[in-house]
Amino acid sequence: MTNFRTFTELVLERSEARKDADAFVFLPDDARGSVPQHLTSTALDQEARRIASWLQDRNAAKRQVLLLYPAGLDFIKAFTACMYAGAVAVPGPLPAEQGQHFARISGILRDAEACAVLTDSANAPAISAWLAAEGFTDVACLATDDPAQGDAGAWHAPSLTPESLAFLQYTSGSTSDPKGVVVSHGNLLANEAAIQRSIGTSSESVCGGWLPFYHDMGLIGHILHPLYLGAQGVLMAPFTFLKRPYRWLKMISDYGMTTGGGPNFAYDLCVRRVTDAQLETLDLSTWTTACNGAEPVRAETIRAFTERFAPVGFRPEAMFPCYGMAETTLLVTGIPRGAAARVLDVDAEALERGELADPRGDFSTRSLVSSGIARDFEIRVVDPETLVEKPAGHVGEIWLKGDSVASGYWKRPATNKEIFEAVISGGTGEQDTGWLRTGDLGALQDGELYVTGRLKELVILAGRNLYPQDVERAVQSTDKALGAGAGAVFAVESDREHLVAIQEVRPAAVATDLHTVASGIQSFISKEFSVPAGNVLLVRPGTIRKTTSGKIQRTLMRKLFLEGGITPLYEVLEPAVRELIVSAEAEADDAATDADADAANSLVPVV
Structure with missing residues (x-):
């Protein structure tokens, strides 16, 4: 445990101690390849002071500030600036990066009562237009990569205590009712100390990864932990990893990384997509802590990853299954x-x-x-x-x-x-x-x-408690054309409970036909779990909804299913379940008709 009362005090001291040493290296993904971007501790400190002075001029201390950035060093500067200003950072997903509109961010902005939005020059025009369209006329927007904004020399240290809020961590949820976990400086220092004790990191460690910066593991484990240690962090964008998992392992190899990780699916992806030729270029011997969390950890994944990468120095004891959540800051x-x-x-x-x-x-x-x-x-x-x-x-x-x-x-x-x-x-x-x-x-x-x-995802069927991930794994084991970690199992209710399995399939990889694949799934579930499996939907890759950390959003998939929002390549449905979908669609149509009528009536003048 440190003697610091706040994380702001700690970062100020670490910046002074490390000076011109790299605080972070970011590997962008562009057409020319990845040209590393470096941020020294001194540069981070100066940039944070400059941006913080802008926030202080606008009385942002103890108020919420929304951060909307693509993956990169600008986010780290802005987050640190919020701490320097005594403001409460609110990391959020950049809508353009998530392929969605501003609905979720509008909910977060309203709930957090943010007084300002920090972003970069490329996204500031769209964000400013969104703020104006939504009526957030009192919310300022700053492109923090404009060096003319703020004055590092005008910055002054904030008055903070361990109880002061450090940031709000919004959890994956509905757009209409987002929930922000209140994390204090005391919470953050306590959890960073817990992480250090658990995995044995030090100032000599090299930490980092590819997870989104607004995700708790990405923020606290990959950005704030190296700051806490006074160590170097090495980062890349989630898209870079998802497009080419080899790049993650090559980053670990090239920079001698010791600490980093991701959800279970990340290790599955590496096993499936890293080629033998790519394997020969790797050295994973420095990787002492490969954190595996944020979703259920699979024994078969651990075995497969360890066996696949043992020849290039990965050791069984490096795999670090762990458990945590935003409500506990991170690690438990x-x-x-x-x-x-x-x-x-x-x-x-x-x-x-x-x-x-x-x-x-x-x-x-x-x-x-x-x-x-x-x-x-x-x-x-x-x-x-x-x-x-x-x-x-x-x-x-x-x-x-x-x-x-x-x-x-x-x-x-x-x-x-x-x-x-x-x-x-x-x-x-x-x-x-x-x-x-x-x-x-x-x-x-x-x-x-x-x-x-x-x-809330436990499936209770015929008096038995079934874990959906167990059934999903069983489904995926029946045919090589079925995507691992790309299925959702849940129950729906008519006069009784019905099991529903939605599974992504690669049609080109099917050796027989989709009817045979679906029948095989039904037979295997019935045999393995002794429950009827009357409802199977085979869907295109990319249909299964996941959180930013790769968790299957089963509740959302159930909702989409009942609303008729799933377009299958092939389906087998019990008549009672098909009626549930028809009924839900009819209710939705009625609601839409009522809404249209209300809107029309509102245009009729009152006389």
Whole structure:
């Protein structure tokens, strides 16, 4: 733990100590290849002071400032400037980068009550036009790459405490009701210290990756952690990685990176798309911590990645399965340093009952990957309905306490009381109050945490508890033409529950026909899980919606399905389920008709 009271104090000291050493290197992706862009600690400090002076002139201290940037060094300068100004940074996705309009950002801007938007010269005109169109006439927009804006010499240190807000981390959610996690300077310092203790980083480490800068792992793990350490960060854009996963591993190899990672799907992508010729150019021996989190960690992915990249220096103990979330700033648990990932095979039927039990002979099993131990948190596993604590080896909702836990969501007092101030039933002492309800399901076994799924996504069918990711993996195992990590399983209800599986397929890779592929999926699900699988939709690649960190948005996929918003290449639907879609579409049409009528009536003059 540092002796600094705020992250601003820490960055000021680190900048003074490192001076002309690179704070960050960014590898852009353009037609000429990647020409590294360097940002020294002194340059970062001066730019942050300049931009902060502009914010201070506009009384932005203790007020929210929205950051909308493409991946690059300008975001880092702006985020640091907010800390220098004592303002509250609000990182958001640049709409043009996400292929969407400004709907989500409008919701964030309104909810956060931002007083200014920081961006770059290329995007400032469109953002200014959006602000004007939405009526945000009192929200200033600054292109921070204009050196004429602000004066580094006019900057003055802000008055901050550990309780002062550092930033709002908006979680993936609806455009109409975005939720911003309130992260204080104290929360941030506590979690950065927890990360350092967990993975053993130092000022000699080289950290970074490709995750979006507005994502908690990208921001806190890949940008703020090297700042915290006084180390170098090396970064690239998400698109660069997704287009060519080899570039990520080559960056690690070229810069001798020690620390970085991503969601499970990133490792799958590397296994599938890095060629033998590319493999020969890599040296991954410096990579000591390959963080694997943000979505369920798959045992088969760990095995495949480790085997594929062992010849170029990747060691089994480098894989670091971990667990965390925005509500805890970032990291909660991770496997012990120097230990290989632990995989626990359990009886599938017992897991459905909420118990971790040893496999039984020829009966079905499930492989769970340990998310490790908690060094800086208290963890309890609690029955989500009775709120009674569960014993070790039993599945329940994961509840947490610790200095990294945020105070709540921005302007959500009722939700905060339910989520951030939970009480374990039957407890009388102080230790049983003030728990964070994560919404995640898991179990503790031998002091290690095994995350099994999301509470709201659990499929209850024929009295059984099915984890959607287990069914999705089973689906994808039936044919090589089915994309790994590119399916969504959920339940819909008529007079009973029905299982629905939507799966991306590469038609050119199908050896038979789509009817045979769908039939194979139905047969395998019925055999593997002993439940009817009457509803299968095979869709084009890119149909399955995911968050910026690669998590399957099953709730959104269910909504789109019921609204008739999925266009399949091939489908098999039960009649009762088809009626649900027709009914939902009719309700939507009625609502639209009513809205049109209301709009028309509003134009009729009152006499």
